[in-house]
Amino acid sequence: MSDWLIALNAIVAREALRFFHQRGRFLSALVRPLLWLVVFAAGFRAALGLSIAPPYQTYITYETYIVPGLVGMILLFNGMQGSLSLVYDREMGSMRLMLTSPLPRWWLLFCRLLAGTGISILQVALFLAVAAAYGIRFPLAGYVAVLPALVLAGLMLGALGLALSSTIRQLENFAGVMNFVIFPMFFLSSALYPLWKMAESSAVLRDICAINPFTHAVESIRFALYAQINLSALGWTAVWTVLLLALAFRGYDPARGLVARKA
Amino acid sequence: MNRFLLFRNILGGRRPATAGRRGADSPPLRLAISALALCLATSPLAAGEIWVSNEKDNTLSVIDADRFEVTRTIPTGERPRGITFSRDFSRLYICASDSDTVQVMDPETGEILHDLPSGEDPEQFVLHPDNRHLYIANENDAVTTVVDVETRKVVDQIDVGIEPEGMAVSPDGAIVVTTSETTNMAHWIDTETRKIVGNTLVDARPRHAEFVKNGSELWVSSEIGGTITVFDVPTQAEKAKIRFEVKGIHPDRIQPVGFELTDDEKTAFVALGPANHVAVVNAETYEVEDYILVGRRVWHMAFNGDKSRLFTTNGVSGDVTVIDVASREPIRTVKVGRFPWGAAYRP
Numbered sequence: 001m002s003d004w005l006i007a008l009n010a011i012v013a014r015e016a017l018r019f020f021h022q023r024g025r026f027l028s029a030l031v032r033p034l035l036w037l038v039v040f041a042a043g044f045r046a047a048l049g050l051s052i053a054p055p056y057q058t059y060i061t062y063e064t065y066i067v068p069g070l071v072g073m074i075l076l077f078n079g080m081q082g083s084l085s086l087v088y089d090r091e092m093g094s095m096r097l098m099l100t101s102p103l104p105r106w107w108l109l110f111c112r113l114l115a116g117t118g119i120s121i122l123q124v125a126l127f128l129a130v131a132a133a134y135g136i137r138f139p140l141a142g143y144v145a146v147l148p149a150l151v152l153a154g155l156m157l158g159a160l161g162l163a164l165s166s167t168i169r170q171l172e173n174f175a176g177v178m179n180f181v182i183f184p185m186f187f188l189s190s191a192l193y194p195l196w197k198m199a200e201s202s203a204v205l206r207d208i209c210a211i212n213p214f215t216h217a218v219e220s221i222r223f224a225l226y227a228q229i230n231l232s233a234l235g236w237t238a239v240w241t242v243l244l245l246a247l248a249f250r251g252y253d254p255a256r257g258l259v260a261r262k263a
Numbered sequence: 264m265n266r267f268l269l270f271r272n273i274l275g276g277r278r279p280a281t282a283g284r285r286g287a288d289s290p291p292l293r294l295a296i297s298a299l300a301l302c303l304a305t306s307p308l309a310a311g312e313i314w315v316s317n318e319k320d321n322t323l324s325v326i327d328a329d330r331f332e333v334t335r336t337i338p339t340g341e342r343p344r345g346i347t348f349s350r351d352f353s354r355l356y357i358c359a360s361d362s363d364t365v366q367v368m369d370p371e372t373g374e375i376l377h378d379l380p381s382g383e384d385p386e387q388f389v390l391h392p393d394n395r396h397l398y399i400a401n402e403n404d405a406v407t408t409v410v411d412v413e414t415r416k417v418v419d420q421i422d423v424g425i426e427p428e429g430m431a432v433s434p435d436g437a438i439v440v441t442t443s444e445t446t447n448m449a450h451w452i453d454t455e456t457r458k459i460v461g462n463t464l465v466d467a468r469p470r471h472a473e474f475v476k477n478g479s480e481l482w483v484s485s486e487i488g489g490t491i492t493v494f495d496v497p498t499q500a501e502k503a504k505i506r507f508e509v510k511g512i513h514p515d516r517i518q519p520v521g522f523e524l525t526d527d528e529k530t531a532f533v534a535l536g537p538a539n540h541v542a543v544v545n546a547e548t549y550e551v552e553d554y555i556l557v558g559r560r561v562w563h564m565a566f567n568g569d570k571s572r573l574f575t576t577n578g579v580s581g582d583v584t585v586i587d588v589a590s591r592e593p594i595r596t597v598k599v600g601r602f603p604w605g606a607a608y609r610p
Contacts, residue, residue: 057594057595058556058557058584058593058595059556059557059584059596060556061556
């Protein structure tokens with residue numbers, strides 16, 4: 001096995017071990033979207049309005065609408081959780097150990113992102129299974145078609161977490177990330193309400209939502225779940241992934257990023 | 264993706280220009296395309312239409328029952344509501360309520376051939392199995408008018424309760440039932456004597472009636488009562504009452520109106536008006552098994568030819584929802600005119 005694959009294997013195995021040992025984390029990752037689905041969305045069952053926007057071809061309940069957004073929520077929280085554990089790793093010293101590897105730093109970080117995305121997808125699969133049991137089902141082809149969209153969205157949000165973690169000096173600062181990144185990203189997106197609904201309250205709000213990368217991630221997932229492709233959403237998600245990856249790799253570059261600033 | 268769209272994309276929508284040109288020129292591909300096009304032309308894709316009356320637009324929308332697209336919009340008299348085809352589908356009868364007439368249309372050309380004398384404010388009607396007599400509910404006059412469609416003359420007028428609306432005829436043609444919305448009754452009319460032979464109370468505001476199970480049962484929906492009353496026809500006695508309860512919807516908004524039964528008559532679909540749902544009822548146990556989300560204020564419905572799809576008219580949202588009967592899932596909603604009301608199938 002080449003050195004690159006050994007590194008990938010080791011990093012993925014470490015993340016998987018960490019994940020499976022933290023059952024609480026697994027449960028909380030599932031409970032959060034389920035609470036939104038079963039409690040929050042229940043009150044809005046028939047409240048979505050009249051427009052039928054693609055990919056939907058008929059009227060849907062709010063619960064059906066919100067599921068792709070909650071899938072995005074799992075990826076978003078996991079991306080941020082990844083950033084939290086990177087800060088933790090840095091404080092504990094295991095990050096230093098990993099980064100001493102002779103392999104390129106970007107590859108190590110990318111492996112880390114892949115591992116995080118893989119774990120997110122496991123959680124998404126479980127969430128979709130519970131949602132199906134609850135009565136919200138998608139076409140069978142959608143469950144397969146959604147995989148590439150999940151990988152791309154997972155990488156994008158992971159890269160965002162990585163970029164953020166390169167700027168966070170201490171674990172305590174992570175609360176700020178929650179308030180200033182996760183919540184605005186989630187609420188100012190199409191996860192909870194379609195953009196046409198946002199436009200009814202304010203065109204500015206709609207525009208903000210329309211440029212939010214999380215909106216593009218959610219929309220690519222939404223279309224993929226119905227075995228359709230939203231090229232614009234997928235394209236923007238890909239562009240944001242590349243941008244955020246570049247930013248993250250730059251942040252971890254010893255000559256430029258936080259490491260340099262600390263020194 | 265819709266199979267038809269997928270097929271269209273494969274045929275030519277999404278290929279790079281150069282590859283497409285070269286590909287289409289190659290004989291085997293051209294042959295394949297021709298074969299596929301032939302299949303498309305001979306497949307049951309063009310097998311049937313759903314005709315919908317648009318109450319506020321004074322039009323009919325004709326929907327292709329396979330492609331779920333409006334193919335024609337045809338002007339009618341004022342406020343078209345109930346519509347029905349003659350047995351051979353060569354004539355369409357339209358209750359043009361505010362024109363106080365029943366119009367007769369040639370469905371091929373969309374031309375109004377003539378009007379029938381209907382009495383005032385015709386809302387619903389039923390064509391007798393003899394294919395000759397129309398029984399029309401005159402909402403404002405509290406009468407049921409019998410019209411001979413050949414002589415175009417009123418044969419009789421039968422006094423019924425106030426605001427008659429629902430009309431049904433038994434399969435053998437012996438009994439016609441009119442339901443009156445304010446009197447809250449089903450009036451049983453002997454078609455030989457054209458006299459009322461029975462009046463049975465139902466819940467508030469009965470809107471629609473149908474003889475089912477070979478004429479052994481009469482179902483009457485009550486809009487305000489929120490129920491369907493099932494009668495045993497030979498005894499005219501109430502046999503069962505079907506009630507509805509939709510999660511998250513206030514009981515006042517559950518207003519059953521139109522309903523249809525599957526071919527095996529084991530399952531009924533009931534439009535629940537402003538509850539925006541269609542109920543799926545087990546027609547043997549009279550239990551509700553499911554609720555299907557459709558557009559706003561669903562009134563009436565019609566099956567396609569093989570009864571695999573059900574088309575519901577959603578008045579307030581101005582559209583028609585297509586339900587897959589086997590899976591009981593709504594699969595498409597098609598925009599039609601304003602306030603679609605009645606629906607009828609034509610092969």
